[in-house]
Amino acid sequence: MATVATCGGDAVGVGSAVATASKSNVTSFQRRGPRVSGTNDSGPRLVSITGTRPSVRNGQLLVSTGLPALDQLLGGGLAVGTVLLIEEDKYNIYSSLLFKYFLAEGIVNGHTLLVASANEDPANILQQIRPVSSSRFGHYYDASKRIPQELIEASKWHGFFLPEKISPTLKVEPCSLTHGYIKLLQFIQNIIYEEGFDGSNPQKKQKNILRIGIQNLGSPLWGDDICCTENGDSGHNLTKFLYVLRGLLRTSLSACIITMPTHLIQNKAFIAHVTNLSDTVVGLESFIGSERETNPLYKDYHGLIHIRQIPRLNNLVCDESDVKDLGFKLKRKLFTIEWVQDNYLRQERNIYPPGFSYLLKQKDSAWGEGSLQHSTFLMSFLAKGMGFPFFQLKLLLKDGFVLIKKGMLRDDSLRCSHSAI
Amino acid sequence: MFPELNNLLNTTPDRAEQGKLTLLCDAKTDGSFLVHHFLSFYLKANCKVCFVALIQSFSHYNIVGQKLGVNLTMARERGQLVFLEGLKSAVDVFFQAQEKPHPLQFLREASAGNLKPLFEFVRDALKPVDSGAAGWTYPVLLVDDLSVLLSLGLGAVAVLDFIHYCRATVCWELKGNVVVLVHDSGDVEDEENDILLNGLSHQSHLILRAEGLATGFCRDVHGQLRILWRRPSQSTSQRDQSLTYQYKIQDRSVSFFAKGMSPAVL
Numbered sequence: 001m002a003t004v005a006t007c008g009g010d011a012v013g014v015g016s017a018v019a020t021a022s023k024s025n026v027t028s029f030q031r032r033g034p035r036v037s038g039t040n041d042s043g044p045r046l047v048s049i050t051g052t053r054p055s056v057r058n059g060q061l062l063v064s065t066g067l068p069a070l071d072q073l074l075g076g077g078l079a080v081g082t083v084l085l086i087e088e089d090k091y092n093i094y095s096s097l098l099f100k101y102f103l104a105e106g107i108v109n110g111h112t113l114l115v116a117s118a119n120e121d122p123a124n125i126l127q128q129i130r131p132v133s134s135s136r137f138g139h140y141y142d143a144s145k146r147i148p149q150e151l152i153e154a155s156k157w158h159g160f161f162l163p164e165k166i167s168p169t170l171k172v173e174p175c176s177l178t179h180g181y182i183k184l185l186q187f188i189q190n191i192i193y194e195e196g197f198d199g200s201n202p203q204k205k206q207k208n209i210l211r212i213g214i215q216n217l218g219s220p221l222w223g224d225d226i227c228c229t230e231n232g233d234s235g236h237n238l239t240k241f242l243y244v245l246r247g248l249l250r251t252s253l254s255a256c257i258i259t260m261p262t263h264l265i266q267n268k269a270f271i272a273h274v275t276n277l278s279d280t281v282v283g284l285e286s287f288i289g290s291e292r293e294t295n296p297l298y299k300d301y302h303g304l305i306h307i308r309q310i311p312r313l314n315n316l317v318c319d320e321s322d323v324k325d326l327g328f329k330l331k332r333k334l335f336t337i338e339w340v341q342d343n344y345l346r347q348e349r350n351i352y353p354p355g356f357s358y359l360l361k362q363k364d365s366a367w368g369e370g371s372l373q374h375s376t377f378l379m380s381f382l383a384k385g386m387g388f389p390f391f392q393l394k395l396l397l398k399d400g401f402v403l404i405k406k407g408m409l410r411d412d413s414l415r416c417s418h419s420a421i
Numbered sequence: 422m423f424p425e426l427n428n429l430l431n432t433t434p435d436r437a438e439q440g441k442l443t444l445l446c447d448a449k450t451d452g453s454f455l456v457h458h459f460l461s462f463y464l465k466a467n468c469k470v471c472f473v474a475l476i477q478s479f480s481h482y483n484i485v486g487q488k489l490g491v492n493l494t495m496a497r498e499r500g501q502l503v504f505l506e507g508l509k510s511a512v513d514v515f516f517q518a519q520e521k522p523h524p525l526q527f528l529r530e531a532s533a534g535n536l537k538p539l540f541e542f543v544r545d546a547l548k549p550v551d552s553g554a555a556g557w558t559y560p561v562l563l564v565d566d567l568s569v570l571l572s573l574g575l576g577a578v579a580v581l582d583f584i585h586y587c588r589a590t591v592c593w594e595l596k597g598n599v600v601v602l603v604h605d606s607g608d609v610e611d612e613e614n615d616i617l618l619n620g621l622s623h624q625s626h627l628i629l630r631a632e633g634l635a636t637g638f639c640r641d642v643h644g645q646l647r648i649l650w651r652r653p654s655q656s657t658s659q660r661d662q663s664l665t666y667q668y669k670i671q672d673r674s675v676s677f678f679a680k681g682m683s684p685a686v687l
Binding site for chain 1 (some may be wrong): 451453456469476477478480484485488507508509510511512516517528538568569571572573574604606609610611612614637638640670671672673675
């Protein structure tokens with residue numbers, strides 16, 4: 001992408017070390033020194049953009065999503081020029097929280113914001129963002145403090161509130177996209193061009209990131225019928241919108257978060273299309289109102305977080321996390337994401353008391369996932385309970401194959417390696 | 422290109438077959454490494470390549486291509502590579518009305534369009550230049566990927582028509598090759614995608630299918646590759662040959678091994 005060439009060169013000056021804060025606001029991306037001492041002294045001094053850092057894998061420029069835990073799962077952060085799609089949880093509680101974290105991170109770093117919503121005035125959304133105060137690496141939201149008005153006014157932001165932009169009596173001629181989507185794309189393109197985020201305007205040397213947040217995309221309030229009918233989106237409005245939006249992002253210094261109520265979309269093939277057209281896709285599943293709320297396995301968690309897709313940008317491989325079963329919980333100050341392992345262990349120990357040998361069939365895990373990871377992990381844990389340093393795992397696979405894995409427990413046996421046949 | 426994959430396919434850039442349609446498909450995993458392989462393979466074979474890249478930007482393919490030993494910028498400058506960057510062109514065609522038909526003209530149309538402008542773009546890109554001074558061996562069309570066209574509102578029939586026209590021009594008339602990537606939606610009911618996939622499978626000479634493992638994610642084995650050689654023109658008495666390998670993608674290459682022979686297990 002264009003961004004890497006201009007901004008990724010000065011990797012030396014950017015670090016994510018634990019803060020000894022020289023500024024009052026501390027983010028998870030902290031520069032080591034106030035000035036950048038680039039490795040190439042011959043060229044003009046490049047100023048690195050606040051709140052960004054190059055990826056350790058390929059120097060791709062990354063911004064924080066506002067949640068250090070999520071950054072880690074996404075391979076360091078969100079790449080500039082890409083889309084983060086959040087599949088909303090059922091009551092849009094946690095997804096709107098992630099949305100606000102993303103914007104709050106932008107305010108703290110002095111990024112320009114663009115907030116688009118069809119049901120809530122962007123000014124109200126920004127008012128709800130709690131201030132960031134932290135004493136260590138991470139973000140804390142102090143519920144008792146209000147965000148100072150000056151901070152909002154000092155930050156540059158643009159709001160797109162759909163009812164203000166289109167009048168209901170407007171005569172709409174048939175065109176390729178829903179009217180609301182067209183207006184939003186024109187608005188975004190205008191901001192990118194006017195403020196020089198795409199580098200096309202030689203007068204405006206923009207060295208800042210544009211953070212775009214679009215709420216509830218695809219909901220009926222945007223004039224889209226994809227959530228209402230089974231064969232909705234016959235005009236493919238949403239997919240075309242995503243495609244053109246990604247084209248705009250790829251050629252500018254911007255990052256976008258979109259929340260989408262996918263639980264309302266009945267056409268599963270459509271969700272697959274949307275996933276393919278997005279870069280990073282994260283799904284949230286909250287336990288509120290579901291049978292899992294009373295399940296003792298999940299009693300410490302508020303929901304599950306699924307990392308559905310991580311892009312392979314400028315690379316053949318991507319930083320996929322080994323752990324696929326992640327739960328999140330929201331305590332008063334902290335939104336944490338953890339591998340849901342402890343409860344799993346307790347549950348499994350009840351099912352498989354030690355001292356016996358077990359032939360595990362593929363789907364015997366309490367999660368019903370059937371992943372080899374669970375089975376291997378389970379056996380090593382049980383062996384540990386029995387006090388034997390060795391374990392042998394026999395797994396009955398399809399086509400009559402049997403996997404026999406013998407291993408010796410290590411201290412990190414909870415993450416012992418595994419392979420498939 | 423990946424030397425191990427060349428060995429499995431029994432080809433080298435010097436003696437590749439011509440006039441073939443290769444279908445790449447992926448199910449529950451990312452098959453884009455195959456696209457990078459064929460792009461670098463045909464550039465090294467000194468072919469004139471027309472790359473319709475609908476899903477990623479030019480710099481993405483360029484950076485990966487450099488890891489595989491080809492320089493896309495230079496190839497484009499000397500005319501060997503004609504690159505249609507879908508994302509950038511979509512912005513152009515969407516915000517400004519075009520005088521002449523743009524390859525991605527269907528984005529502006531409300532009802533389902535057709536891919537005639539895109540075919541004309543491909544045909545103009547690959548038609549042999551009269552001077553003949555360049556000396557490219559044969560033309561190749563590479564599309565990444567066709568499922569995007571379905572997502573953007575085109576019907577499976579329109580896409581199949583486009584591939585048919587491309588095959589007639591590139592494979593039969595110009596004795597070149599066509600390589601396309603299609604996503605397999607798997608158990609999700611996507612009728613249009615299934616029509617496209619079945620239709621293309623029927624016409625292809627070589628099918629490379631990258632699948633995720635049935636047992637789930639694994640750090641040492643990223644997936645399974647099924648290679649199917651087909652002879653669509655000949656009678657069905659001769660059985661199609663099929664091989665299956667597992668693979669692991671590394672930073673600059675992909676290693677292939679027989680099922681169960683991953684170095685992590687042995």
